[in-house]
Amino acid sequence: MKMDSFNAKLKQFAKDLFAIDAIKFGEYKTKVGVMTPVYCDLRVIVSYPRTMETLADLLVTYLENISRFDLLCGVPYTALPIATAMSLKTSIPMVMRRKEAKDYGTKKLIEGIFKEGQNCLIVEDVVTSGSSILETVKDLNGAGIKCTDAVVLLNREQGGSEFLKNNGIQMHSLLSMTQLMEYLHEAGCVDDAMVEKVKKYLAATQIDQTQLTKTIKQDRLSLSFKSRAKLARNPVAGELFEIMSSKKTTLCVAADLTNSTDLLNLAEEVGPHICILKTHIDILEDFHLNLIKPLIEIAQRHNFILFEDRKFADIGKTVEYQYSSGVYHISLWASLVTAHSLMGKGVLDALKRSGGLYKRGVFLLAEVSSAGNLINDGYVKATLAMAEEYPELIAGVVCQSPLFRAHPGLVQLTPGVSLDAEKDALGQRYASPRNVVLERGADVAVVGRGVTGAKDRGAAAQKYREVLWEAYLGRVEEA
Structure with a gap:
């Protein structure tokens, strides 16, 4: 023309x-x-x-x-x-x-x-x-x-x-x-x-x-974990960034085991390669408070954080009891816990005021990896708004996409990561380590059966750690 x-x-x-x-x-x-x-x-x-x-x-x-x-x-x-x-x-x-x-x-x-x-x-x-x-x-x-x-x-x-x-x-x-x-x-x-x-x-x-x-x-996807540690308002998030930077790992292993001895053995085997060990303490068939002391000792020796994935979702007073009392006394040993925003701010107020560890952090659940879940956009936005209201308490957000790029002090934790599987029989959907870091914006990737189901759990954790860290370095260098 x-x-x-x-x-x-x-x-x-x-x-x-x-x-x-x-x-x-x-x-x-x-x-x-x-x-x-x-x-x-x-x-x-x-x-x-x-x-x-x-x-x-x-x-x-x-x-x-x-x-x-x-x-x-x-x-x-x-x-x-x-x-x-x-x-x-x-x-x-x-x-x-x-x-x-x-x-x-x-x-x-x-x-x-x-x-x-x-x-x-x-x-x-x-x-x-x-x-x-x-x-x-x-x-x-x-x-x-x-x-x-x-x-x-x-x-x-x-x-x-x-x-x-x-x-x-x-x-x-x-x-x-x-x-x-x-x-x-x-x-x-x-x-x-x-x-x-x-x-x-x-x-x-x-x-x-x-x-x-x-x-x-200030886009968190562009910044190193070392620099983000200084921007974290929650002390556990700051500690986590330091651990991730020094150990060169973004791996969280989900220890969904039913035997206490197996849990301690897993913690020992994967400890050198992880930044977080995530538990569901209430599925242990032989739980006893005597388990907690050796679990804490292993975490301190290998420099990782204990995270109880309790997903609190009840009225504030009940949550306070669930967190600091009962059989498990979660507030005495788990530096990190999860909570739903479904029940409103009362859940966070209860977690904030309960006795137990001085340094504590909460991951709010904004998105999940299970098929057919009922979470919608409105729920996600309300959850992020709640996270901004409690900056000293909220360590991060559990999600499947980079929802909060402008908040580098928060940690994105993304479950459902596997090198091989795509889904299981109960609706869990998986993503590759590279996808979850580079496309979905994960800071910490949660791997369960990819490690716990391996013949050599330590070697499997090391493999995931290396692949995830390589993806993280690519994300920071390209940004």
Whole structure:
């Protein structure tokens, strides 16, 4: 397409955006809470197939050598249909990045067929800061896909292009805000006063690149465990980060055994290779408090943390008894426990005020690895909000996807990890060590039968430890 023809088509496209109410003028609040006189609601394009086709044509034409890309990926969710239209125009395969991994099916963050080392073009609708593009790049990198370029419909000219360039991404924008305003003014869609108002707004609302860089660097998936230890508000989480860093392990073994002697033998065998030993103390058929002293001694000698996976979920007073009294006296020996948020804050208040160990931490259960569970998005969001309310008590979150990237002091613990199995007869679903670290964002990976069912449990734990640590190093180096 000749340049004159391209420009004419672009001008008409700008008018079309205005006509379908994708560009609005007035007083609108942006995602970051700042008021703007111009708001771009490009999600409406999906209801106008001809406009979407025109956009795909323009973007493909604008990129001089789009064939050099192996893959396309739209930033979720508005840019997904744009990337799809471009893929149909060019026959370049597309991959999709989820905002969160699901606990069914493949459970991947990156969906589609791809090979490690392929180069992917990021597709976005509007760029202000560019942070959404970088989040997508990080997840693609974690899956082994390279990213160097992004193409966008509209650059709001508030510093996003420069920020992306400083982070290794070259941005190509079909329209700038200035250019859009010129086209709309020329078409009589806006007057001189609105053009000037938008111009002043852009000049006054440039992004703070220093602060944004600081925020990006606080992404826990980019930071080493050593640096995150200093950011942990919960003392057990801080200790755990130090152990993980010094022992070079992210392995938690689930000791789901029914015999006390077998439990102690397992702790001795896997102790050199783990950061956490997770118990279900109430399944022991021969439990006695005499078990606790040697278990603590083994944990201290091999430098790992004892974690009772009790999953407290009752009224506060009952939880207080379950935690500090009864047969098991959990609060006297388990530095970490799990709790549901289902019953509200009373559970956490009870765990916080009970007697026992001075240093204690709670993992809140946000997502699970079992098929057919009833957890929904609302429950997950409420759980994360509760975790933020109790920073000194909450050590981390049990989940299957990177739900809290901006909270590097919290630990993501992810169960259901296996080198071989995919599922069992009772609905447990498994993920590979590499997948659980690089795609799902796990800091600590929980392995059960992959270790406890092995002939040489120590050797199995060592193998898992090495594979998981290699994946962690890849995540930190690529970030």
